[in-house]
Amino acid sequence: MLNLIFSMIGSFLARKVGQQRMAFHQATMRPRESQQAFLKELLAAHADSAFGKDHFFREIQTAADFQKRLPIAEYENFAPYIERVKAGETTAMFCNEQIVMFNLTSGTSSTRKFIPVTNRYLSDYRRGWSMWGLQTFEKYPQLFLQPKVSFGSASKESVTSAGIPCGSLSGLTVKMNPAVVRSTYCLPADTADHADAFARCYLNWRIGIQRNLGMGVAPNPGLLLQFARYGTENAECLIRELHDGTHSCTAALPRHLQNWLKRQIRPNRKRARELEQIFTRQMTLHPKDVWPQLKLIACWLGGPTRAYISQIPEYFGDVTLRDIGLISSESRISLPKEDNTPAGILDVTSAYFEFVPVDEMDSSNPVVLDAAELETGKEYYILLTTTSGLYRYNIHDVVRVVDWHEKTPMIEFLHKGSRIANLFGEKLTESQIVKAVTTFVQSTATPLGDFSLTMPLPHEPMAYRFYAEMRDAFSSDSIATLARQLDESLGEQNYLYRRKRVEGLLHPLELIVIPQGAWRAWDLRQLARNGGTMDQYKHPFLITNRSLIDDLQVEPVSS
Secondary structure (H helix, E strand, O other), X not given: OHHHHHHXXXXXXXXXXXXXHHHHHHHHHOHHHHHHHHHHHHHHHOOOOHHHHHOOHHHOOOHHHHHHHOOOEOHXXXXXXXHHHHOOOHHHOOOOOOEEEEEEOOOXXXXXXXXXXXXXXXXXXXXXXXXXXXXXXXXXXHHOOOXXXXXXXXXXXXXXXXXXXXXXXXXXXXXXXXXXXHOOEOOOOOHHHOOOHHHHHHHHHHHHOOOOOOEEEOOOHHHHHHHHHHHHHXXXXXXXXXXXXXXXXXXXXXXXXXXXXXXXXXXXXHHHHHHHHHHHHHOOOOHHHHOOXXXXXXXXXXXXXXXXXXXXXXXXXXXXXXXXXXXOOOOEOEEEOOOOOOOEEEOOOOEEEEEEEHHHOOOOOOOXXXXXXXXXXXXXXXXEEEOOOOOOEEEEEEEEEEEEEOOEEEEEEEEEOOOEEOOOOOOEEHHHHHHHHXXXXXXXXXXXEEEEEEOOOOOOOOOOEXXXXXXXXXXXHHHHHHHHHHHHHHHHHOHHHHHHHHHOOOOXXXXXXXXXXXXXXXXXXXXXXHOOOOOOOOOOOEEOOHHHHOOOOOOOOEO
């Protein structure tokens, strides 16, 4: 009976979201007209804000006027206005809009930014996720009611002087999901507000181990791998607690979550014996063995995260991968169409997009294109104009056009534009590094852990350094061989790198093996410096400022 009720609710939600999907599809058939209408409406809506008046919104009639009145901008251009909004002066940037919260950026590469979330922005954001869910569960209907493990972020980390909450928009939208959706996740929606990523890793295992999980969801695949490894690292404790009906959660949970946890914990000796047999036989406790019915992983698939994606089968088995879309703190940018690809349809209904060809970005007067003018296979920087109060905002994301849906481009994220190493004109990108390493690992079967490529300091030989964790021991001769193979793989991905190596301008790559866990500890220190959260943090696979790893605090195992 309960499943029937859930099915009826699901059908109602599907009809509602189906209408939104039809409107989106129609917009993709006329992207230029859709985008121009979006821009015109947005400028008119906020023409009387302080920002709108300062930038003469009422005089803007065309895209050319828009580009003339507003130069390409960085966060610093909006910061003074955002500070006024944080203090409660909404009209500094908006008219007739309520500020729901401030969405905080991840803090991966800089101090966190405050992105205003209006009712309009919240509605657009939720619509994108609803369409993602509809398409996913239409294809995999059995997963709709099946238990899921998920990692979100805290929706309220702090408040401004005006009492406006600051945190993760994804955390807020999880709380706003219909009860039928929330009930399928292992943890309650507000768990992220009270337990960090590590505590939630434990709780997802402790609760999930009693259920038949069918799906894993997290923006960062690195977090899913951390979750997967937790089982083996803590197998004996988990099995013992399952057998005894106890738990060892040390997070400072509020009373309602403490009571919820008590209700979930019951002795399950039969299940404990099953898991003990798996662990005794294999000396591992991987999700693919614990939950053989787990069939779908939803996370970022594009850009540097490919380094993590290649490791998922080892822990989760032959699962389907589904990208969650290119989503930034400032806007949703793409909507996936198919499985096992990072490509998604440009979301022409949620923001106004402009594109600058990569080789034009440093020009004093760069070429700027709209969505309909892009070319398949070409790479571009994205400029965002959003309902969060940002106009022509350079998000520093580089994307490639891989296909078209109707007349709208399908794009994949490559890397942050700031992550390019260029000693002698080779312009080595983070995405090229990740692809080279992935190819290297597949061809050599090297058990590689976390890694980063760094640039030399001025007094050092002109050679890139590759700091890597290895899960097996290697001799010095083996390390030298692996370094040579990796050097060749980089040359295959970037012919300029190979040419500079042949010319002798670049010295051979140095492979430096460091202890396991060293990069994780460094990531945590980086987060502490920038004030970010582990949930959205993305480990940098290219570090152009070597001084950032002065505190790696390890002695090389071998080099």
